[in-house]
Amino acid sequence: MVEEEGFRRYVAHAILWIGIAIVAFPVYIAIVASTQDNALIANGQMSLLPGGHFFEVYYQTIFVGTSGSTREPVGNMMLNSLVMALLIAVGKIAISIISAYAIVYFRFPFRMPIFWIIFITLMLPVEVRIYPTYKIVADLHMLDSYAGLALPLIASATATLLFRQFFMTVPDELLEASRIDGAGPLRFFWDTLLPLSRTNMAALFVILFILGWNQYLWPLLITTRDDMQTIQVGIRKMITTTDALTEWPVVMATAVLAMLPPVFVVVAMQKLFVRGLVETEK
Amino acid sequence: MANVTLRNVRKTYPGGFEAIKGVNVDVADGQFCVLVGPSGCGKSTLLRMVAGLETVTGGEIDIGGRVVNQVEPADRDIAMVFQNYALYPHMSVFNNMAYGLRNRGMKEAEVKTRVDEAARVLELTPMLERKPRQLSGGQRQRVAMGRAIVRQPKVFLFDEPLSNLDAKLRIAMRVEIRKLQRRLNTTSIYVTHDQLEAMTLADVLVVMNGGEVEQIGNPLAIYEKPATTFVASFIGAPPMNLMPTRADEIKSQLGSTEAGILGIRPEDFVITDQTPAGGIALPLTVEAIERVGAETFVYGARDQDEQRVAATPGELPPGEVIVRIPGSEAPPIGARIRVAALRQKLHLFSGDGRTRLEA
Amino acid sequence: MQKQAIFQSRLLPYALVAPQLAIVLIFFYWPALQAVVQSFLLQDAFGLSTTFVWFDNYIELFRDRAYFEAIVRTFLFSFAIALSSLSFALLLAVMADKPLRGSMLYRTLLIWPYAVAPPVVGVLWIFMLHPSLGVLARYLRAMGIDWNPLLDGDQAAALIILAAAWKQISYNFLFFLAGLQAIPRSVFEAAAIDGARPMRRFWTVTFPLLSPTIFFLLVVNIVYAFFDTFGIIDTMTRGGPGTSTVTLVYKVYSDGLLGGNLGSSAAQSVILMVMVIVLTGIQFRFVERKVTY
Numbered sequence: 011m012v013e014e015e016g017f018r019r020y021v022a023h024a025i026l027w028i029g030i031a032i033v034a035f036p037v038y039i040a041i042v043a044s045t046q047d048n049a050l051i052a053n054g055q056m057s058l059l060p061g062g063h064f065f066e067v068y069y070q071t072i073f074v075g076t077s078g079s080t081r082e083p084v085g086n087m088m089l090n091s092l093v094m095a096l097l098i099a100v101g102k103i104a105i106s107i108i109s110a111y112a113i114v115y116f117r118f119p120f121r122m123p124i125f126w127i128i129f130i131t132l133m134l135p136v137e138v139r140i141y142p143t144y145k146i147v148a149d150l151h152m153l154d155s156y157a158g159l160a161l162p163l164i165a166s167a168t169a170t171l172l173f174r175q176f177f178m179t180v181p182d183e184l185l186e187a188s189r190i191d192g193a194g195p196l197r198f199f200w201d202t203l204l205p206l207s208r209t210n211m212a213a214l215f216v217i218l219f220i221l222g223w224n225q226y227l228w229p230l231l232i233t234t235r236d237d238m239q240t241i242q243v244g245i246r247k248m249i250t251t252t253d254a255l256t257e258w259p260v261v262m263a264t265a266v267l268a269m270l271p272p273v274f275v276v277v278a279m280q281k282l283f284v285r286g287l288v289e290t291e292k
Numbered sequence: 293m294a295n296v297t298l299r300n301v302r303k304t305y306p307g308g309f310e311a312i313k314g315v316n317v318d319v320a321d322g323q324f325c326v327l328v329g330p331s332g333c334g335k336s337t338l339l340r341m342v343a344g345l346e347t348v349t350g351g352e353i354d355i356g357g358r359v360v361n362q363v364e365p366a367d368r369d370i371a372m373v374f375q376n377y378a379l380y381p382h383m384s385v386f387n388n389m390a391y392g393l394r395n396r397g398m399k400e401a402e403v404k405t406r407v408d409e410a411a412r413v414l415e416l417t418p419m420l421e422r423k424p425r426q427l428s429g430g431q432r433q434r435v436a437m438g439r440a441i442v443r444q445p446k447v448f449l450f451d452e453p454l455s456n457l458d459a460k461l462r463i464a465m466r467v468e469i470r471k472l473q474r475r476l477n478t479t480s481i482y483v484t485h486d487q488l489e490a491m492t493l494a495d496v497l498v499v500m501n502g503g504e505v506e507q508i509g510n511p512l513a514i515y516e517k518p519a520t521t522f523v524a525s526f527i528g529a530p531p532m533n534l535m536p537t538r539a540d541e542i543k544s545q546l547g548s549t550e551a552g553i554l555g556i557r558p559e560d561f562v563i564t565d566q567t568p569a570g571g572i573a574l575p576l577t578v579e580a581i582e583r584v585g586a587e588t589f590v591y592g593a594r595d596q597d598e599q600r601v602a603a604t605p606g607e608l609p610p611g612e613v614i615v616r617i618p619g620s621e622a623p624p625i626g627a628r629i630r631v632a633a634l635r636q637k638l639h640l641f642s643g644d645g646r647t648r649l650e651a
Numbered sequence: 652m653q654k655q656a657i658f659q660s661r662l663l664p665y666a667l668v669a670p671q672l673a674i675v676l677i678f679f680y681w682p683a684l685q686a687v688v689q690s691f692l693l694q695d696a697f698g699l700s701t702t703f704v705w706f707d708n709y710i711e712l713f714r715d716r717a718y719f720e721a722i723v724r725t726f727l728f729s730f731a732i733a734l735s736s737l738s739f740a741l742l743l744a745v746m747a748d749k750p751l752r753g754s755m756l757y758r759t760l761l762i763w764p765y766a767v768a769p770p771v772v773g774v775l776w777i778f779m780l781h782p783s784l785g786v787l788a789r790y791l792r793a794m795g796i797d798w799n800p801l802l803d804g805d806q807a808a809a810l811i812i813l814a815a816a817w818k819q820i821s822y823n824f825l826f827f828l829a830g831l832q833a834i835p836r837s838v839f840e841a842a843a844i845d846g847a848r849p850m851r852r853f854w855t856v857t858f859p860l861l862s863p864t865i866f867f868l869l870v871v872n873i874v875y876a877f878f879d880t881f882g883i884i885d886t887m888t889r890g891g892p893g894t895s896t897v898t899l900v901y902k903v904y905s906d907g908l909l910g911g912n913l914g915s916s917a918a919q920s921v922i923l924m925v926m927v928i929v930l931t932g933i934q935f936r937f938v939e940r941k942v943t944y
Contacts, residue, residue, distance in 0.1 A: 036775040105671040112667035142682035165678040182656035183378030191392030192366035195658040205382040224768035226882035272766035
């Protein structure tokens, strides 16, 4: 790398800090707003410094909800989001790793057609087939259920491809050594392949958890009961009512709570996150 | 303890490619058999067929009096050491060695006894709790060996186990493997492309080429009487000098009627003005020399219109000849020298190189 | 494609692929097929009878001025979002790629917005730029701008582009940084010795070597702008004022939900599918080219 002299380095630092400020400003405002009095905000008098209503606003948000039309406590919404995100992440990893195992380590009739059937799903997000999917889920009586929230979002090939790619890099000799050591297919999978896939599974989990937590359109369609709402849907409903009635501190507290788990995951597991992101996009 | 017998073993891949074209080998109980040949000759395929990792498409593989063609690798009572060791990266050294025993339902106390004993023999005791990635190449190699010997199998199979090591370690491990095999007295089949490794390790040497066995026998016997030009040039370093000769010359000098190929090992030449009776003499121009200390290799070009020398089998086409001389000597580049070899040091092969002509 | 070393088993592989195959068939292929079938059907007002109408739904769509506008708008949004977000992210990545103190900290502080969900992004920005109570709107008005995105369609569009681009900065930054770090340092050094100044080095060395990443991100950003902006639009403007922020995905949603016109909504879905397939195809072809050079 070419070392640069002082002035240019200061410019670089300055640009980066400006970037960080731009990126962080909206969130700062949200945090500040979530600690202030609603009347003040509604008058357009919001202060740019934190106010003193932190505990009361967050208590109301988590345990009570807004006083308007939707009275669902955000704590419950977060629970719904958590269950959905976990179901999507764990479910997708589980079904993908075993199907990738079959496709890579066995030779059987219709192997390639099956691979292609799974592969093609990579191309189409749920948004483009939203109403027919809705109808299927309704026909299966899965509206307002965790299964209905998670299953259609599990139906995609990213994880399968990732595991397939990883399995291809595992040396053949490991399987051969296992066979000589008396391990059958299930034992090899459990004793050797699964432990070797740990990092990949973790990276994938981080990404899928974030994607699952952040789902919006699908939960919006299939949840009708307030107690099945996810936090992303809930926050939208909070500002549905006419402007004057919107309880902005609660909305902003909900926004902060909605950001907290995925942002925490990104920051705390940065390495896995970056790895997962780069791998799934390949 | 067991002998291993291959009877007309064949391997044809679905595409029609014949990797093994009918191989017969007999390895007696306790013997160390080395399969050697250039890459692609089928030696690894053959070994993997013995292991049960590749199916047999023709012939029979017999281990200890039992035909094992249809038997799972785990049930053949063999152990294998892989080129890249194939250690389980997530298991400790101890668990790597114990895995095969536990899969067979062995009692944990017995597993521990066996692994500890193997670790002691291989000097791995202080490393038992480490993971493979914390070991050096030589240590990993020893773990792979340990995984094989704890099982106390009928047969050891080695697939180029030393090729990932540096030169010095390779020689040390070579000696260790031989000592270990002698002590355990377990029938072993060892694949390598390194002819020096093959020569030093083998009780029985099997030289392979193009899916076929070129020659089987005691390593020294093969060195002294190679059956084909392929074996002649593959065994021995630097390789034997091979020179086409004319029919009439072979007839007069060596009592054969066909046009053939004459072979002389570099170490059988001496620089001299004399010509031994029935032997051969060649004038050479020195093109390059390599001095490696104990010996010097002279790369000489034969003259195109060389002078006839008494008892020389005729005009040899131009080409390079390698001569090995004592390390103290080194003719200057460009010098003209004359080298000669004794009658009994000459090897003669048929024109296609497939048959050895003189006894 | 497949290993040389494999297991033999008759039933096990089918058992292993069965769960995924079942889910994919039920929740992907069946609905996708339904969308295609439905796009050829017309339902009467009461949903009692359906008739097969060939391409009528499609023809009607392309005659529909609103649909045409939505297509143009979606592409405009996509390019505006992609270009603004990409250029800002590239600037940040080039700066963060320099040997600076604290570059790991910078990375951490710049990547986390990836984790913010689109509807939350919408809420954050509408709050800041809300005409009556937004903190930033105050300054805009102070600058003499008649700021009211709830009434002014262009302002609403700008607001959405701004929010969507903001969210995508961290993603683009991350991939740019990875792309920059994959360029051998010696190339920059050679360029410096060859007398190229920093600005020139960027345009003659960095930018061309980064072009695969740029292209990849361009496609990803366009797909993002197609789909993930839904949450932003729905929380900020609900497609309004009027239809000035209705994108293709939003239209599928609102026509199906509010209008109850399932045939048209299905035809729109099919067109979207085709667009995504084309985009993905371009990307795949490009990836292949990258591999072989």
